[in-house]
Amino acid sequence: MTPLPDCYCPVDGTRVPGGSLVWCCPVCHGPLDLDFHPTPASLKSLTGRANSLWRYAETLPLATPSVSLGEGRTPLVPLRDGVSAKLDFLMPTLSFKDRGAVLLAELALRLEPRRVVADSSGNAGTAIAAYCARARLPCTVYVPEGTSAKKLEQIGAHGARLEVVAGDREAAAAAAREAADSAGTFYASHVFNPYFLHGTKTYVHELWEDLGGRLPDVLVLPVGNGTLLLGAALAVAELHGAGLIDRRPALYAVQAAAVAPLARAWQQGAEDLVGTTAAAPTLAEGIAIPRPPRARQILRAVRESGGIFVTVTEDQIRHAQRDLASTGLFVESTGVACWAAVREGVLGERSGVVPLCGAGMKSGLAEA
Template identity: 60%
Template structure:
């Protein structure tokens, strides 16, 4: 049984059902959906399979760092840009980078710049305000094209903020208009990705014309950068 918010794109719901899963559409945001799934998991014989709480999930996402190292011939780029909502990709990648350093495969890990949708950006706001975590009720959900990272209350916010800080990176936000433009730009290059994946490309493109004197935007200037395109455009269609 898969629980999804009512705002989930129809194409995603269609794909879930195509694989034989029962879809429960929740009238609410992602936090309300998570609560509904947790309540359902209290039934006998049920298990809450959220990647957010699974301690082993990060050992899957960390392989992204190893793949980069291998694909680039035993080195890493100067900067890695990642989308962040619940933070499992950021936490996994920074774990993988730390392991590469520990194994002596790289001398130092590159900074990680995380990207949030401007409409739902509790991590970016908390970091800017010097908070150690996102407090309860600190942010609310809002409509955004980047639905995959529209997380108002990340469960691992303290870990995410520490991971970004330790990497020497930062968190930036992008408006939906930039996300839409980035998705169309990538499609024109033959890369059809969903909006959440396009958010990182939006940040890189926006940095070229940004005059904001903030660490995150400065990091995005004139560095060899890798951006993951980790969601197929067929999930949402062209915006």
């Protein structure tokens, strides 16, 4: 079996050996990155490969999957005015989080922990519960009170133990991190564990293949903890570094106006979060993250791409969900945030792709 690459802290450079259950930097307690710099395969060499995200094996830190549910290779469909949508709600657990969860489950199998813990507002917990079930790993998912009953039902159906935490999304994360410090525990964090980002980056590798070896002018991406955006930035760097694209698309990061700490930092020209942001009710609950741990990385990735931050209101989210539903695409309210931004004209004459990240049946139609 190929040795696992080391992790390192992007802030202070502290290294953590591959194969360790350590889930954060031992010095600053921040998220880790992976010391892994792959070269993607050429477009022609992908012909005939597995019809899942594992077709991009050269770019993944783990090979020979044993828990795959056929995740990835979701359809790309045109919407209007040069904008297309990638239907990531057609994943096995009905959200894009399967891209990262399968990598976490594969990693956990190799590390052989006594148990797996995760925290989530719903979709990540569902994905991790499903892939742990596939891997026959005991799993506990910490969720904040007020999580959609449908998502709770889905997590429980996969056999995971549910811990409903009084308080908001950050309270659930704090409870999971406390549990993660116990011996023999693997913290399947979609925020702190870099393997998750190397799963989400396959979103862009698929786009590149779907578009015949190119990428659109703009990738419009929802941002809470930034796992899809940071994965996209990884893939763009890999493709550009290998000479497989000649220009990098701009990253347009979308936040709900009700909880937009990154957009506020961006507007002030800051390199990190500015002040404090309180949790507030929003239809885009999946991206309502007041203090994302990878804030500096997200801001830097958008800035270096020539992108921007955009915020959308609750009314814009409601209208976008109904607009997509009228075209046959029923997407949960968090998942329509990018389309809400595009409908407001943020792209101008530029081509773009939006991800539709979660199925509408997970949370229902937003009330008027």
